[in-house]
Amino acid sequence: MPNSSPRWMFVVLVFAGVYNLAWGAWVVLFPTLSFSYSGMLNPDKPLHYPQLWQCIGMIIGVYGVAYILAARDPVRHWPVVLAGCMGKFFGPVGLAFGIVTGESRPEGLITCATNDLIWWVPFVLILRHAHRESNVNRSGPPTA
Numbered sequence: 189m190p191n192s193s194p195r196w197m198f199v200v201l202v203f204a205g206v207y208n209l210a211w212g213a214w215v216v217l218f219p220t221l222s223f224s225y226s227g228m229l230n231p232d233k234p235l236h237y238p239q240l241w242q243c244i245g246m247i248i249g250v251y252g253v254a255y256i257l258a259a260r261d262p263v264r265h266w267p268v269v270l271a272g273c274m275g276k277f278f279g280p281v282g283l284a285f286g287i288v289t290g291e292s293r294p295e296g297l298i299t300c301a302t303n304d305l306i307w308w309v310p311f312v313l314i315l316r317h318a319h320r321e322s323n324v325n326r327s328g329p330p331t332a
Contacts, residue, residue, distance in 0.1 A: 191260070191261045191263070191264075192263065192321055193261065193262045193263055193314075193317060193321075194317070196310075197259070197262045197310075197313075197314050197317065198259045198260070198262070199259075200259075200310045200311075200314070201255045201256065201258055201259035201262060201269070201314070202255070202256055202259045204252070204255045204272070204307060204310075205251075205252045205253065205254075205255035205256035205257075205259065206252065206256070207252070207302075208248050208249060208251050208252030208255060209249050209252035209253070209256075210252075211245070211248055211249075211252075211303065212245040212246060212247070212248035212249025212250075212251075212252060213245070213249060214245070215241060215242060215244060215245025215248065216242045216245040216246055216249070219235065219238035219239075219241045219242045219245070220235055220238055222241070222245070223235045223238070223241050226296060226298075226299040227293060227294075227295030227296045227297070227298045227299055228292065228293060228295075228296045228299070229293075230293055248303075251271075251272055251275070254268045254271075254272070255268065255269075255272060262314050262317070262318060263317065263318045263321045263322070266314070266315060266318035266319075269311055269314050269315055269318070270315060272307070272311060273307070273308070273311040273312065273315060275304075276303070276304040276305075276307045276308060276311065277304070277308065279300065279303070279304050280297075280300040280304050280305060283296050283297065283300055
């Protein structure tokens, strides 16, 4: 079956992949610096275990690889987009909960804007397209 996805979906997923690879690499290579710039650093609570922050960077980098691979056929690889969309939704929800409870700093929302929030609309549109395509393919050819 040919890829029926609009070109913009390919571009979005490749860009998301490259962005995630770059951000993940920055976190893995420079954990203390990236944590500080993320807005998450609380002067009263320094980053005691940079390996945990590096692990987050590794996960983000792995998602980057997955997005690039999914870009070739977003309809077929919709579960990758769904998993990414869920992470990009629940990450900010968790941070918001941390801000409300006083465990996280509001400055962390800066990182959420570029890592998560800007991807909500395109990822949801890709998922909607995949859903519509699956319904078209299930219904079979039109009858005359």
